[in-house]
Amino acid sequence: MQNKYSHRRPMSWGERRTATLPRRVQQVSRILLQSLLSFGVPHQAPVGMFRTECLDRHFCLVVKSGFLGSMFRFDIEGASGVHPVSGRRAAQCGYTVLLNPGGDLVLRASYLACDVDSQDVTGPQLLVWFMNTEPDGSESAYPFLLTCPLPHWSPREIVCEENYMEVSARKPTPPLEQRGLEWMTPPPLGSEEGGTKEWRVVFSVPAENPSALSAMREETLSLKEAQLMGYHVNATGTRIILRCAYSAPHAYVMQEKGVILEVISATVFYRHQWTLVMVDTSLACGMHKGELDGSYILWRFPQLLPPLVQVPFEDKGAAVGVAGSFLSDCELQQRGYRLSVGDGVVVIGIPFGADGGSLKSHVMHGQYSQSYSIDLFYMHQWRDAQWDLTQHRSFRPLWTPAVPRTPSIMNLTVPAEGVFSVSLGAFPPDVSLTHLTVGGHVVPILDAEEFGLLISHVPLPNGSHSYLLQVPFSHHLVLQKYLGNRYRRYTLQVNFTLLLIPHGETFSHPASVVCELQDVVFPKIKAQCTDASIRLQLHYGNLETQWWLYIGSHRLEPELVDKGGYWLESGPGYLGVEVPLFGPGMAYEDLSLRGLVASLVVSVMDVDTGIAEHSYIQRCTFPLRELMVCLPDGRMVVLVDTAGTFPPVDPRHTSLLDPSCKPQDSDHSRALFSFRLNSCGTTVSIEGNNLVFMNEVRFSPKGQPAPNQFTHLSYRYRQPIGCHYPINGTREMLIYKSRAGAQISPLTRPRRSLKGQSRWLSFIRGNVSCTPWCGLWR
Numbered sequence: 033m034q035n036k037y038s039h040r041r042p043m044s045w046g047e048r049r050t051a052t053l054p055r056r057v058q059q060v061s062r063i064l065l066q067s068l069l070s071f072g073v074p075h076q077a078p079v080g081m082f083r084t085e086c087l088d089r090h091f092c093l094v095v096k097s098g099f100l101g102s103m104f105r106f107d108i109e110g111a112s113g114v115h116p117v118s119g120r121r122a123a124q125c126g127y128t129v130l131l132n133p134g135g136d137l138v139l140r141a142s143y144l145a146c147d148v149d150s151q152d153v154t155g156p157q158l159l160v161w162f163m164n165t166e167p168d169g170s171e172s173a174y175p176f177l178l179t180c181p182l183p184h185w186s187p188r189e190i191v192c193e194e195n196y197m198e199v200s201a202r203k204p205t206p207p208l209e210q211r212g213l214e215w216m217t218p219p220p221l222g223s224e225e226g227g228t229k230e231w232r233v234v235f236s237v238p239a240e241n242p243s244a245l246s247a248m249r250e251e252t253l254s255l256k257e258a259q260l261m262g263y264h265v266n267a268t269g270t271r272i273i274l275r276c277a278y279s280a281p282h283a284y285v286m287q288e289k290g291v292i293l294e295v296i297s298a299t300v301f302y303r304h305q306w307t308l309v310m311v312d313t314s315l316a317c318g319m320h321k322g323e324l325d326g327s328y329i330l331w332r333f334p335q336l337l338p339p340l341v342q343v344p345f346e347d348k349g350a351a352v353g354v355a356g357s358f359l360s361d362c363e364l365q366q367r368g369y370r371l372s373v374g375d376g377v378v379v380i381g382i383p384f385g386a387d388g389g390s391l392k393s394h395v396m397h398g399q400y401s402q403s404y405s406i407d408l409f410y411m412h413q414w415r416d417a418q419w420d421l422t423q424h425r426s427f428r429p430l431w432t433p434a435v436p437r438t439p440s441i442m443n444l445t446v447p448a449e450g451v452f453s454v455s456l457g458a459f460p461p462d463v464s465l466t467h468l469t470v471g472g473h474v475v476p477i478l479d480a481e482e483f484g485l486l487i488s489h490v491p492l493p494n495g496s497h498s499y500l501l502q503v504p505f506s507h508h509l510v511l512q513k514y515l516g517n518r519y520r521r522y523t524l525q526v527n528f529t530l531l532l533i534p535h536g537e538t539f540s541h542p543a544s545v546v547c548e549l550q551d552v553v554f555p556k557i558k559a560q561c562t563d564a565s566i567r568l569q570l571h572y573g574n575l576e577t578q579w580w581l582y583i584g585s586h587r588l589e590p591e592l593v594d595k596g597g598y599w600l601e602s603g604p605g606y607l608g609v610e611v612p613l614f615g616p617g618m619a620y621e622d623l624s625l626r627g628l629v630a631s632l633v634v635s636v637m638d639v640d641t642g643i644a645e646h647s648y649i650q651r652c653t654f655p656l657r658e659l660m661v662c663l664p665d666g667r668m669v670v671l672v673d674t675a676g677t678f679p680p681v682d683p684r685h686t687s688l689l690d691p692s693c694k695p696q697d698s699d700h701s702r703a704l705f706s707f708r709l710n711s712c713g714t715t716v717s718i719e720g721n722n723l724v725f726m727n728e729v730r731f732s733p734k735g736q737p738a739p740n741q742f743t744h745l746s747y748r749y750r751q752p753i754g755c756h757y758p759i760n761g762t763r764e765m766l767i768y769k770s771r772a773g774a775q776i777s778p779l780t781r782p783r784r785s786l787k788g789q790s791r792w793l794s795f796i797r798g799n800v801s802c803t804p805w806c807g808l809w810r
Contacts, residue, residue, distance in 0.1 A: 074161075074175045082162075086180040087356035088411075089191065089425065090140050091158055093176060097135035101165040106139050109159045110147025123196040123277035124264045128427075130194065132355075133390030133405060134461070134495070140356065140427075142191065143183060144200055144273050146264070155182035185271065188419045190340070192317035192426040197296065198275040199313050201419075203267070203304075231255040233265055233274070233313075235282040236297035248297070251282065265300060265313075272300055274313040285319075288334040289377045292319040295339045312418065316340050322408075322430035328370070328381040329432055331408055335376045337424070342417040352380055353409035354388035356427065382406055384432065387494045391460040394434040395537040400530075402460070405431035439528075439541045447549045450505045452524045454545055455490070457498030462533050465489075465499050469527040471509035501526065505547070506574075514578055514638060518552040554646050555579060555636045561652035565599075566618075566632045568609040568650070582635040582644070583609070584617030592616065613654055614767065623669055625697055625704060627655040657702065658770040662755035664763040666709045670753050672729050673770075675701035681731045681749040688727050689713025705729065709755060718759070726754040 081099040085092040095104070106117040106129060117127045117139065126145030130138050141148070143156040150156050162174040191198040232252055239247035255265055261282075264275040276283075276296065283296050296315040301308060316339045322331045336345055351358050352371055364371070367388060370381035385391055389406030410426045444453040456465070467476045470485065480487045486502040503510060503524055511523040524545045531538050553573040560567050570581060581588040586596075588609065593600060596615045601608030611617055611632055622629040629651065636646040657673040674681040683703035687694055693712035695703035707714075709725040717724045731749035757763045 075172045077174050077176070082174070082176070084176065084178060087140070088353070088358060088409075089143050089183060089189070090356055091143070091156075091160075091178045091180060092141075092356065093139040093160055093162070093178065094132075095137040095162060097131075097137070099164070100137060101167070103165040104137065105163050107161040107163055108141075108145075108147050109161060110149070112147060114161070115147070120262060120277065124262055124275060126193075126196065126198060126264070126275055128193050128195050132407075133392070140193070141178075142193075142198060142275075143180065144198065144266075144268070144271070144275075146266075150268050151182070153182070155180050186413075186421045186423045188422045190315060190422065190424045192315075192424075192428070194427050194429060196275055196277050197280075197294070197315045197317050198273065199315050200271045200273045201311050201313060203270055203272055204309055204311065230303050231265065232301045233258045233263065234299045234301065236299075237282050238284055267302075272302075272311045272313060274298060274300065274315070276315075278317075286339070288336075288338060289332075289375070291332050291334050291377065293317065293334070293337065293339070294319055297339060314339055318426060318428070320428075322428070322432075324384070324432045324435070325381075327384050329384060329404060329406070329430055331380045331382075331410075331428060331430055333378045333380075333410065333412065333426070335373055335378050335412075336414075340422065340424070341414065344417060346415040348413035348415055348421065350378060350413070351411045353411075355407045356409050358409070358411070359388075378410075378412065380408065380410065382408070382430070384435070391496070393460055393462050393532050395532060395539045396434055396436065398539060399436050400439060400539045400541065401434040402437045403432050403434045405429060441541075441543045441545075443545050444500075445545065445547055447547050450551075452501070452503040452505065452510070452522070452545055452547070454501045454503075454524070454526070454543060455498050456501065456528055456541070456543070457490075458492055458496040459498065459530070460496055464531050464533055465528060466531045466538070467529050468501070469529070470503070471511070471525065473509060499528075505549075512575075512578065514552060514575060514640075515548065517550070518554075519548055519550045520552050520575070522547045522549065555581075557634050557636075557646070557648040559632070559634070559648065559650035561650070561654075562610075564654065565610050565612045565615075566630075566650050566652055568611065568632075568634055569606050570609065570634075570636075571606045578639050579645075580637045580639055581607075581609075582633075582637055583611060584619065584633055586616050620767075621651070623656075623659065623661065623671060623704070625671075625699055625702055627653045628659065629653050656769075660753055660768040660770075662757075662766040662768075664765055666763070668705075668707060668709055668725075668727070668753065668755055670705045670729065671702060672705075672751050673702050674731070674749060677749055679748065683731075685733075686729055686731045686749065688729060689715075703729070719756075721759050722756045723759055724754060724756055726752065728752050 078099065081096045083094040083096075085094070093106075106127075107114050108117055108125075108127070109115075115121065115125075117129055122129060125147070126142035128138075128140040130140075132138050139160065141158055141160075143150070145158070148156050148158050156179075158178045160176045160178060162176070164172050164174065166172055185200070185202070188199070188201045232254060235251045235253070236248045237251065239249045241247060253261070253263075258265055262276055262280055264273070266273045278294060280296060282298070283294050286293050286295055293316050298313045298315070300311045300313050302311075303309070316337045318333045320332050322329050324330075335347065350371065352364060352369060353359050359367070359369070367386045368383040369386065370379075372379050372381070382389065384404050385402070386406075389404055392403045392405070394401040394403065406429070408426070408428045408430050410428065412424045414422055414424075416422070439456060440458070442455040444455055445451070446453070457463075465477055465487070467474055468480070468485075468487075469475070473483075475483050475485060477487055484504070484507055488500040488502070490498045490500050492498065505512075505522045511525065513521045513523070515521055525542075526544075527540055527542045529538060529540045552575055554575070555573045556571040558569040558571070583592070583598075586592050588598075592598065596617075597612050598615065599610040601610075613628070613630060617632060619631045619633065620628060621631055631649055631651045634648045634650070635644040637644045656671060657675075659669075659671045661669045663669065672683070672686070674683050674686070683695060683698040683701060686698075686703045688705060688707065690711070690713035693705070693707055696706050697704045707727075709716075712727060714725050714727045717726070729749070729751040733748060755766065
C-alpha cells in the first residue's frame, strides 16, 4: 500500500475535484462552509510543524512539540457534527491520542473510526481540526483533510490499540437457496422497523459458578444498549465493526501459554433481506507488557488464540513494526530485532536502546541510568475453519525500569595529529553537558574554547547525540611524562558533568585517556666564545617543563644568576645565558701566551630521574695580558706583561728571585713563569692564620751583573708576586688579575682543583691579595 496523505488549505478545497466526483465535492463544500461558520477563519499550517502519514489501517497526524500551546486538542468533524477527541468517546470511536517520547502530539485514527468517510474509489477520508491556544490566549484552528489509499481488507481484521480493541469482519452473504429463510429458529430479533434497531449483540462471559464445565453465560443487548455500555457497533457497505475500550463490561481475562489475554466473546445478529445473519465479532488482545532479559526487552504473544480460532489452524506468518509501520526483514536485522517461535509462543526481542525506541535518562544514587520504551507494532495472520484469513494487529507500548548505564567513552585520538579526541555518549536528547573539569580546573562549556578546549556537539541519525572533546597534547593541563628513548606519555584526565532536562538532576563521569608517542625533541645547546665570556643558547625542544639546566655542577637558579653575574635572554623557543670568564661553572684547562683555555660543561638533567640526558662542552681561549694563579699543590703560574714600561723591558731576560728561574715561555711583551713555591727563591712568612709565599719577577739589562739578595743593585723592572694559604686547612686555587689593564670586570675567585700540571677544575672563595693583584671572587 502506498502511504500518502494530503491536507489542503480551506480556501482551495472547492478547487479539488469538480469533474470526477461532483457529489463528493458538494458534500465537502457543505462541510467546510459549516466549519467556517463554527470555527471562524482557519489558519494555514506552518511549514514543518505538522506531519501526516498513512499507517497500516490508520491515519496519523503529528504536531511538533515546539508548536503546542498551553492547551490543545483535536476535533473531528463529520456528518454527525464536530466532536473533541478525548476520554471514553476516543476509545469507542477508534481514536488514540498520545505524546511520543520526543514530546510530539500524535493522533492515530482507525480507517473505520467514527466520522471517517469511507469511499470505495478514493479511499477513507477524515476531517481533523487541531485547536491550539496561542501565547496571547486566543485559540487558533488548523484544518486537515486526511486522505489515504483504499486498503485491501482481509475477511477478518482485529486491532489491539493502546486504548481500545476493534474487530471488523466481512459481511456474510446468505446462500441463494436459503435467502428469504431464517437461519435461526427462533430469531433473537423482534419485528421492529428496519436498520440497526433490529441488531442484537450477544456476549458470552464465564459463568459465575466456576464448577460448571465450560460454563459460559450469554447476554443479549440491543445496539442502543451496547452503545450505552461503551461498545461501538457499526457497518460499512461490506463490513461489520465492533469496538470498545479495554476493561469493557463483558471483557474477561484468560491465560494462554503464560500470556494474559483480555477477551470479548461477541456475536452480532442482523437481518439481511428477511434473512437473519450472524457475525462472530469476538476479540482477544495480549496484555503482556514486556520484560527485560539482559540487554533485550522481550514481548510474548500466543501463536494461537483459542477464543478466535476454529481448528484446523494454519499459520500465515507474522510481521513486526514500530509506531504503526512495518519493518522489512533487512531493517529488523539491522536494528537487531529478533522474532522467534517456541512452544506455541511468539517472542519478539528488541535490544535495549535499539533504533525505533526511545531512551529516557535518570539519576539514581548519583549514577546515570536509562529506561527504554518502544511502540511495538505486531501483526499475526492465520487461516482457520471459519475465516480464510484473519489479520491480528497489536499496538503495544513497551518500557523498562531504569537501568544503570555507564556512559561510553571512545578514544578517537590519532597520535600523529597531536590532539586528544575523546567521544562521550551517546545520550538521549534529555542529557546536556554543562561543564568539565580538567586537571582540577572547572571549565564551563561556554568558556571551553577560550580555555583552549574544543567541545563539539555531535547529532546522531537515531536522534541521540554525543560530545567530542579535543585537547592538544601541548595543552598545559595535559600531563606529560618522559619514558626514555624519546618516548613520552600524554595523559588527559577529565571529569564530565551533565544535566538532565527538564528535571535538573546532574551526574558526573570521569575519563582518563593515555597516549604514548615517540616525539621528544631534546633541548639543543649552541655556544660561542666572546672576549670575556661564553654565550649559550638553549633551544627548549618540547620537554622544557621537565628539565634542569646545569652550568658545570651548578643548577641554573635565580641566586646563581644574581651572584654569578650571568646575563639571561629569553626568546621564542630558547633561553640565552652568558657566563663570564671567571663565573661559577667555568673550568680552566691551560694558561699560555695564547691565553687562558677555559671550558664550560652544560647539562640538561631529567627532573624526575636526575639523569643527564644531554651534555655539551664549549672550550674557549681567552687572550690575557696578565694573570697569577696559586695552585693547591704548591705551584704558582704567572703571566706578566712588561709592555708600557720605560725604558723597555725584554721579557725573555726576566727571572724570579733566583736568577736561574727563567720564563717558561715569552714573547715581545709577556713572560710566563711556572714554579713550585719552595723553589726559585720564594720566601715564606706568617700573617695571622696564613702562610704568605712571596717572589718577584725582575729584569736586569743585558751585560749588567745579575743582582742577588746580598747585593743592592737596582732592577729596571720588579713585579712582586705571592700566594696566601691557610696554615690549617685545605689549600685551594686562587686566581689574581692585575688591576692595571683589567678588561674583565671582577667576578669570582675560582673554586676548582687542577688536574696534573696545567688543568684547573674548581674555584674557591679567597681574600683579596695585598699585592697589586686583586683576587677575583664569588
